[in-house]
Amino acid sequence: MAGTKTEKVRSLRFSHTAIGRFLTNKRSNRSVKGSLMLLICLLVFAIISLFPVVFMVSNAFKPINELFIYPPRLFVIQPTTDNFSDLFTILEDSLVPFMRYLFNTLFIVLMGCVGHIMLASMAAFPLSKFRFPGSAFMSKIIVYSLMFASSVTAVPTYMIMSKLNLVDTYWAVIFPAFSLPLGLFLMKNFMEQVPTALIDAASIDGSSYFGMLWRIIMPAVKPAWITLFIVCFQSLWGNSAGNFIYTESRKPLAAMLQNLSGSGVARTGVVAASALFMFIVPLAAFIISQSNVMETMATSGIKE
């Protein structure tokens, strides 16, 4: 049975393509029918997952009359970039221009990510490759801290920020990102699979621990620090800093988006444009780096 079906698909002469090879997989416990079903099933889920995204993208390009058409359409008929130019002009006239919000967000994201990668790599190296009093405890407490969300401790965190005079500065958002436990966890796991022989060779050469980290480990864990950048980027990009930053000119983009969406139907197009912008940037960052992220995730497991 399966054999004849395989022949049929073969005769369609697409078995040289990747999909064809997948469908005509030679392993005995795979049937063409099953593989086709799987593809159809995945297609359905992909459409469900994409649907809201498509709606968001097409809304951003809809002219004003299409935004308020009845019934609302999923796809845009006459795409326009008016909403994006409105986004810039509206905010040019306002107290704080769009570029200022963008700068705030970029500053927070870049400082946070760079600091996080540096601190996490520096801490991950000793924890992954050496044993010293306290190292096991530190590794353990990092895993435990993955088990609760940071929003649980929002109240005392605010009190600490105000004691340190950090409220209403960028640093109230940046500093907590320095010690994201997920980043250290991923980095430490990835470093563990770097061959210890490399380190032993360096220690014979008389290299210091810092030297080993910068010259041997860091080049070997490039996928991991790219992943840390993505993890940190995603957590900071959408952060509206609502509790910490009050001065309008210091607020990030996400706060601006929140204000806009509260400002009524007249701004529907502009809101759609800014929502798309907020969505597309981290998505692009992930797509560019996805092979590195997947490589890091291969070592992401929690070992018992």
Next chain:
Amino acid sequence: MAETGAGVRGMTKWQYTRHTIKKSRQLYMMVTPFMLFFTVFTVLPVGMSIYLSFMDYNVLQPPKFIWFKNYVDLILDDAIFLTAVKNTFILALFIGPFGYVFSFLMAWLINELPRVLRTILTVIFYAPSISGNAYVVFTQLFSGDPYGFINSRLLNWGLISEPILWLKDSNYMMAVVILVSLWMSLGVGFLSFIAGLQGVEKAQYEAAEVDGIKNRWQELWYVTLPNMKPQLLFGAVMSITNSLAVADITVALNGFPSTNYATHTIINHLNDYGIIRLEMGYACSIAVILFFIMLGLNVLIQKWIGKVGT
């Protein structure tokens, strides 16, 4: 594991420990900056929460020690808190297990696809959870007026005679929040599953085939799952933590407070007291309860998943 400081004969355990600490001075220096930030912004807040949860503290007056009064009030006198607990558990019950199994299922289904197709599907499924605020689009899809996308379709098809207030009617609010959360549930755990599945050696599948494994399901249970235990544990932690911390979605979709507190979660309640009413002590007792629910559930599930394949 490289050992620092080889053991020196004739030392007591304490002397040996001191010896290694001295020898590892540079290692401590490398760990310190991260651990300093971690202590100030993660460990200290947990400690402060526990401490303040026994206090009556409203920022203006100095904290006053009141034993367990906050906890007693929460459980006996605060009906909204109990609603929040109920909502949080309903949400977690759907988003946690369903999101987790769904993440794994999707990762497993795309695992054998050709590389390019797998990458495209990975991006499509992961995209909703990438940007923290993509869910805002659902306010338009589920808008309560006849111009809302879903309402207009249902009205046109004659399935309903008047628009449904998806985000304001307490009969539908919870279902919509669950739907949106599930849409976003393929996150970091999903990526971990995909990478873990790719890491299972082909030879093991071939050997299993020789041993008489008949179909995908048997292969999954006897070969794939036992090989992926570390990723399964990691995914579980991510899933449990996220499913209990739902808060921003309910505010964006249903507003704050939501109608009849139908989607009021524990974090919503915590923010209400901690940020709006400034009853810090009371807010901290909410935080402590949620903290121990999260930690307890995680530890429990870890033990349970640890038994897979034994």
